[in-house]
Amino acid sequence: MSYARARLWLGISGVGSLVVLSALALTLGWPERLLVGSDGDSVSSMRQFAGLVVILALWLFPLDFLGGYYLPHRYRRSFSSFRGWFSRYIAGVAVHSGLFVVFAMLLLVTGRLTGVAGGLAVVVVAMFACLLIRNLRLEFKAVSTRGTRQKLKAIRRTVEERGIRVPRLFAVRHSDNGYTGGIVGLLSPRIVIPRRWLNSLTIEQLSTVVARRSLAIENGSYIRGMLLAACWNIAGFVICCSLPGAGLLSVASLVTTFCWFTLWSFVGLLILPTLSRRATLSIDISLNEIGVQPDLIRQTAASLDRMQDHEPHRSGAIETIFHPLPSVSRRLPVKPIAGLNAWNAARATLYLSWACFGILSRAVHCNIGRPELWDMLPTD
Numbered sequence: 001m002s003y004a005r006a007r008l009w010l011g012i013s014g015v016g017s018l019v020v021l022s023a024l025a026l027t028l029g030w031p032e033r034l035l036v037g038s039d040g041d042s043v044s045s046m047r048q049f050a051g052l053v054v055i056l057a058l059w060l061f062p063l064d065f066l067g068g069y070y071l072p073h074r075y076r077r078s079f080s081s082f083r084g085w086f087s088r089y090i091a092g093v094a095v096h097s098g099l100f101v102v103f104a105m106l107l108l109v110t111g112r113l114t115g116v117a118g119g120l121a122v123v124v125v126a127m128f129a130c131l132l133i134r135n136l137r138l139e140f141k142a143v144s145t146r147g148t149r150q151k152l153k154a155i156r157r158t159v160e161e162r163g164i165r166v167p168r169l170f171a172v173r174h175s176d177n178g179y180t181g182g183i184v185g186l187l188s189p190r191i192v193i194p195r196r197w198l199n200s201l202t203i204e205q206l207s208t209v210v211a212r213r214s215l216a217i218e219n220g221s222y223i224r225g226m227l228l229a230a231c232w233n234i235a236g237f238v239i240c241c242s243l244p245g246a247g248l249l250s251v252a253s254l255v256t257t258f259c260w261f262t263l264w265s266f267v268g269l270l271i272l273p274t275l276s277r278r279a280t281l282s283i284d285i286s287l288n289e290i291g292v293q294p295d296l297i298r299q300t301a302a303s304l305d306r307m308q309d310h311e312p313h314r315s316g317a318i319e320t321i322f323h324p325l326p327s328v329s330r331r332l333p334v335k336p337i338a339g340l341n342a343w344n345a346a347r348a349t350l351y352l353s354w355a356c357f358g359i360l361s362r363a364v365h366c367n368i369g370r371p372e373l374w375d376m377l378p379t380d
Contacts, residue, residue: 003075004311007067008322011365014063015266018359021059022262031259032245035252042109045251049104052255053097056359060368064089068369077177088175092371099130100357104254111248116241119248123237126355127230134351134375135184141172143195151198151206158207162290164214171195176372178308182213182344182379186226189217192376201303208292208300212283212380219286221279221343229348232272236264237356258357265360268349276324278341280380284332294332301328308366308378322365325380347377 001009025031035048069085072078078085103126110118148171156166168190172181181192191213197206216222240246240260247253287297305312305328312328319327324346350361351374367373 002309002311003071003077004309006071006075007309007365007368008318010063010067010071010368011322011363014060014067014363014365014368015269015360017059018262018363019266022259022359025259026245026256026263029245031252031255035255036250042105045108046101046105048251049101050097053100057093057097060363063363064369066369067365067367068371072177080175084175088371089369092374096354096362096371096374099133099354103355104258104357107248108251108254111254116238116248119241120234120238123234123355124230127233127352130352130354130375131184131186137375138172138184138192141174143171143173148195148198151203152193154203155206155210158203159211159214162211162292164211164290165218166210166214167191167217169193169210171198174372176370178366178370178378179372179376180304180308180378182376183217183222186223189222191217200307201300204296205300205303208287208296209304211287211292215283215286216279216343216380219282221282221341224340225276225279225342225345225348228272228275228342228345229352232268232345232349233352233356233358236261236268240264258359261353261356262359265350265353265358269346269360269364270321272342272346272349273322273324274320275340275342276344276346276380277319277326278337278339279343279345280326281331281333282337282341283343283380285336288332298328298331301331325378344379347379350377351375 036044068089069078069082103122106122106126107119110122152169152171156169159166167188170190171193172195174194174196177196179194181194183189183191191210193206193209197209201209213222237257240257241248243257243260245253246257246260248257284297288294302312314323314327314329319330324344347366350358350364353361362368362374364377366378
């Protein structure tokens with residue numbers, strides 16, 4: 001079994017087990033039977049939410065160990081020590097779990113006072129908080145050596161010679177080989193590049209990556225992806241609050257809402273990757289139209305694929321269901337891409353789902369057991 005296929009089965013196990021648990025909880029009425037009702041005080045409510053995130057962490061730990069440590073070492077994708085991985089993992093779980101408890105408590109307190117409208121306001125604020133926390137963390141990890149600045153200037157110059165405006169560009173420290181950086185910020189988007197890429201990719205390849213992300217910002221695909229991610233989670237939260245047993249008045253009703261939201265997130269995992277793939281393929285066409293050679297586009301995609309799961313060829317069915325990024329063999333379509341496209345919409349939705357207790361957000365095949373990729377999943 002290849003590394004890519006092993007990770008795929010791991011992600012299926014992680015997502016599938018959480019979806020099944022949520023469905024069982026809804027069917028058998030576990031929240032109502034096991035959790036306090038509307039008369040529970042804040043301390044006992046917080047204890048129960050804390051207990052839930054501990055159970056979640058324990059449930060995922062065997063899969064996290066396989067995805068974060070065992071498989072990368074088994075397939076020689078990582079050479080970090082267990083101690084190094086485990087320390088990063090525990091820190092990631094602590095932050096992830098802590099935010100879940102805080103967001104859940106805010107939803108409970110606000111929901112009791114103002115109903116779904118107040119809960120919706122909490123979700124929106126929590127999504128902005130997630131973006132702010134991530135962006136501040138990236139600024140802290142930014143690399144500003146002389147060599148880095150010179151290489152980034154060369155990349156910017158190469159891209160702008162093609163008539164593409166490049167926003168602020170910076171490199172960050174990272175330890176996971178699968179880290180891709182991406183685009184951060186809403187009003188003034190910025191492009192994040194992994195520091196390791198500055199040494200492992202050529203200037204032409206790095207310029208192709210930066211040009212892609214600059215085009216995603218310029219043509220509105222990035223903002224569409226972020227708006228779609230936010231709207232998907234907001235709509236899911238409102239819908240799930242109105243389903244049987246759900247609500248914001250008690251721990252039991254709120255956990256029921258979270259269970260429904262897990263099923264909603266699962267539907268998103270099946271639908272949204274198509275929009276992300278369309279965005280990637282549309283940018284392929286745009287790059288080719290401004291003079292970037294097809295061989296360079298494919299060569300860059302192949303280099304990045306080798307740093308990820310190294311699966312240049314996939315069946316259409318597997319890609320449609322599980323992969324928001326098209327395989328190398330399917331890049332550069334000969335016909336324009338029809339339909340709505342939204343850059344990174346599928347994986348941005350997973351990260352923003354933290355605001356709604358989105359437990360699938362760190363159980364998918366690309367980031368399970370890899371805390372550096374929980375708040376910034378691999379992207380185009």
